[in-house]
Amino acid sequence: MLLQTALVALSATVVSAVTPLEIRGTGFVDPKTGNKFQIAGMAYQPGGAAAYEPETSGGDPLSDVETCKRDAALMQMMGINAIRVYNLSPDLNHDECASVFNAAGMYMMIDVNSPLVGEALTSFEPWTSYYAAYLNRTFAIVEAFSNYPNTLLFFSGNEVINDIPSAEFAPRYIRAVTRDLKNYIKNNIKRKIPVGYSAADVRDVLWDTWNYLTCTIEDEEDNMSQADLFALNSYSWCGPKATFQSSSYDKLVEGLKSSPVPIFFSEYGCNTPQPRLWNEVQSIYGSEMTDVFDGGVVYEWTEEKNNYGIVQIEEGVVSLLGDYGRLSAQYEKIDWEAIQSVKGSDDHPRAPVCRPSLVQEKGFDNNFTIPDVPPGAQRLIDNGIPNAPSGKLVDISNWDVTLEVRDANGDAITGLKVVPLPNDEFNWYGKNELKAGNTEQNNSNDSSDDSSNDSTADESNGESQEEPNAAMAVQPLMLAAALPLLAMVFA
Ligand SMILES: *[C@@H]1O[C@H](CO)[C@@H](O)[C@H](O)[C@H]1NC(C)=O
Numbered sequence: 001m002l003l004q005t006a007l008v009a010l011s012a013t014v015v016s017a018v019t020p021l022e023i024r025g026t027g028f029v030d031p032k033t034g035n036k037f038q039i040a041g042m043a044y045q046p047g048g049a050a051a052y053e054p055e056t057s058g059g060d061p062l063s064d065v066e067t068c069k070r071d072a073a074l075m076q077m078m079g080i081n082a083i084r085v086y087n088l089s090p091d092l093n094h095d096e097c098a099s100v101f102n103a104a105g106m107y108m109m110i111d112v113n114s115p116l117v118g119e120a121l122t123s124f125e126p127w128t129s130y131y132a133a134y135l136n137r138t139f140a141i142v143e144a145f146s147n148y149p150n151t152l153l154f155f156s157g158n159e160v161i162n163d164i165p166s167a168e169f170a171p172r173y174i175r176a177v178t179r180d181l182k183n184y185i186k187n188n189i190k191r192k193i194p195v196g197y198s199a200a201d202v203r204d205v206l207w208d209t210w211n212y213l214t215c216t217i218e219d220e221e222d223n224m225s226q227a228d229l230f231a232l233n234s235y236s237w238c239g240p241k242a243t244f245q246s247s248s249y250d251k252l253v254e255g256l257k258s259s260p261v262p263i264f265f266s267e268y269g270c271n272t273p274q275p276r277l278w279n280e281v282q283s284i285y286g287s288e289m290t291d292v293f294d295g296g297v298v299y300e301w302t303e304e305k306n307n308y309g310i311v312q313i314e315e316g317v318v319s320l321l322g323d324y325g326r327l328s329a330q331y332e333k334i335d336w337e338a339i340q341s342v343k344g345s346d347d348h349p350r351a352p353v354c355r356p357s358l359v360q361e362k363g364f365d366n367n368f369t370i371p372d373v374p375p376g377a378q379r380l381i382d383n384g385i386p387n388a389p390s391g392k393l394v395d396i397s398n399w400d401v402t403l404e405v406r407d408a409n410g411d412a413i414t415g416l417k418v419v420p421l422p423n424d425e426f427n428w429y430g431k432n433e434l435k436a437g438n439t440e441q442n443n444s445n446d447s448s449d450d451s452s453n454d455s456t457a458d459e460s461n462g463e464s465q466e467e468p469n470a471a472m473a474v475q476p477l478m479l480a481a482a483l484p485l486l487a488m489v490f491a
């Protein structure tokens with residue numbers, strides 16, 4: 001009887017799902033096909049860090065199903081296959097949004113931290129931010145997302161190291177948090193979801209950061225403090241004239257080709273000079289990079305004060321920006337079927353052994369004694385946190401987009417919907433054949449495209465041009481936009 005009931009319950013909730021991916025060698029591999037996955041990702045944090053106020057605004061980017069349906073449909077049409085979300089609350093229900101992105105064939109990369117005090121490791125005096133209640137929060141995020149088949153990975157930290165001063169002690173604490181998350185998952189979670197780090201592409205500290213986090217500590221059981229993957233936020237491909245060489249992408253490939261773990265861009269999309277033509281897309285998914293990189297994440301979905309948006313949200317209405325069409329056009333040129341059919345392999349370069357001589361820059365942490373688990377936390381790691389949240393896929397009854405969307409000329413786009421993909425399929429360009437109206441933005445009213453092609457393409461020296469950081473940028477743009485409206489209402 002019991003078994004029967006269980007089966008009925010199971011069949012009632014069976015919905016199509018993407019296949020959970022596993023790290024093999026230096027790739028994210030689909031265990032059913034053996035194919036290595038190339039990430040075509042989108043950074044998704046509408047409103048930026050400032051909008052993350054779960055206590056008052058009552059939301060995070062994955063808590064409103066109508067918004068998720070709208071954005072998933074628009075991203076599905078471009079060919080996006082993964083989103084990265086920075087600031088999430090473990091106390092909100094993400095079932096519907098996770099189900100929408102799953103059905104649209106998109107994986108989720110989840111940052112376990114938030115911009116709120118006590119919810120992230122600090123770059124300076126990191127020991128002041130490393131305590132049981134902080135870890136409890138990161139474990140709660142893991143619990144909240146671990147049941148979704150489309151959860152691809154967790155980031156234990158984002159741009160905690162930005163220069164030499166911030167690299168004095170933070171590296172060993174990043175390894176400590178990585179260890180604690182991996183042990184938590186090993187002890188309490190059904191699936192081995194990978195844990196890695198998202199680095200600022202600041203070349204002074206990039207190589208040491210990569211080596212420090214991915215080397216193996218002799219005698220460490222199961223390499224638990226070693227990052228499972230290493231990602232970088234990189235803004236060195238700038239302007240229409242940039243090339244694989246001038247962008248210094250060639251140096252990244254050369255420098256990272258011996259990586260023992262997967263490598264990808266966790267953010268890219270330099271926005272100076274405008275317009276962004278997204279030529280780097282052809283390099284990222286081309287033969288010069290795919291042996292070393294597993295793709296990348298475009299920064300970012302919504303327009304915020306720092307001008308990196310693909311779409312703009314004003315008064316609840318989404319308008320496509322010129323970047324939507326230009327980026328789509330780049331994805332359209334790629335043979336995704338071929339790119340996503342390359343077989344994975346268990347082979348990977350051997351990780352270097354952690355020792356002080358591995359670290360090159362003076363002042364960068366070269367001590368590999370990883371801090372002890374803070375008081376009170378080992379119990380959580382061993383037995384699980386109290387009141388652990390738990391998500392699950394749910395049925396979505398209607399895939400139509402109900403919120404208003406306008407094309408690049410301001411005309412309404414109608415008939416948008418998420419196209420649920422068959423079981424085990426993820427998205428690529430062409431699977432949702434709906435058209436996004438006119439995506440050639442009318443330059444006359446495209447305020448973000450005000451610099452011409454004449455501006456000299458940046459001959460990049462390989463330094464980050466900018467470090468937009470959704471977790472850091474505090475931009476009350478939404479509020480500013482809402483004020484005149486309020487004034488009108490009360491006039
Ligand atoms: C740990 O997380 C759970 C789930 O979010 C929460 O109920 C509990 O209060 C947290 N404990 C501490 C000490 O923060």
Ligand SMILES: *[C@@H]1O[C@H](CO)[C@@H](O)[C@H](O)[C@H]1NC(C)=O
Nearest residue numbers: 216221222223260349350351
């Ligand atoms: C730890 O890393 C080393 C070096 O890459 C590797 O030889 C060893 O198999 C790893 N151990 C485990 C348990 O994964």
Ligand SMILES: *[C@@H]1O[C@H](CO)[C@@H](O)[C@H](O)[C@H]1NC(C)=O
Nearest residue numbers: 172366367368369370371372
């Ligand atoms: C490394 O750090 C630990 C404590 O974190 C300390 O006890 C040890 O002396 C340090 N080693 C060196 C060589 O400084």
Ligand SMILES: *[C@@H]1O[C@H](CO)[C@@H](O)[C@H](O)[C@H]1NC(C)=O
Nearest residue numbers: 312319320321408409410445
């Ligand atoms: C472009 O102009 C049209 C008509 O003037 C307007 O409705 C639309 O919102 C504008 N689009 C953007 C993205 O600013």
Ligand SMILES: *[C@@H]1O[C@H](CO)[C@@H](O)[C@H](O)[C@H]1NC(C)=O
Nearest residue numbers: 409410438441442443444445
């Ligand atoms: C540009 O916008 C103007 C006014 O909104 C419109 O009349 C014109 O047809 C648009 N041009 C193109 C090429 O879409």
Ligand SMILES: *[C@@H]1O[C@H](CO)[C@@H](O)[C@H](O)[C@H]1NC(C)=O
Nearest residue numbers: 240241275277443452453454
């Ligand atoms: C800008 O430059 C690109 C590549 O050099 C070219 O394809 C495009 O037509 C140019 N656009 C304008 C508006 O001049």
